[in-house]
Amino acid sequence: MSKALFDDPAIDKLTRMLIELASENWVTRARLAAVEAKIGSVEDVELSPEAEAALAAEREAFVTKIFSVLDK
Numbered sequence: 853m854s855k856a857l858f859d860d861p862a863i864d865k866l867t868r869m870l871i872e873l874a875s876e877n878w879v880t881r882a883r884l885a886a887v888e889a890k891i892g893s894v895e896d897v898e899l900s901p902e903a904e905a906a907l908a909a910e911r912e913a914f915v916t917k918i919f920s921v922l923d924k
Contacts, residue, residue, distance in 0.1 A: 869921050876914070 858864045887894060899907065 865921050869918060872918055872921070
């Protein structure tokens with residue numbers, strides 16, 4: 853486990869969760885910018901039912917990863 857940043861473990865966990873979310877957000881923004889540079893706006897793109905299901909599974913894994921810090 854990493855070194856505590858704050859005296860209160862709850863604040864420490866929330867801070868680590870916020871940093872992880874910020875990191876994930878930046879990666880997403882960078883990837884979206886790359887896609888838009890290549891194909892243009894993605895506003896009108898429709899995903900197949902299979903792609904929607906895969907995205908839902910990825911979202912569930914993401915939420916589990918982000919909130920896992922609260923279980924420690």
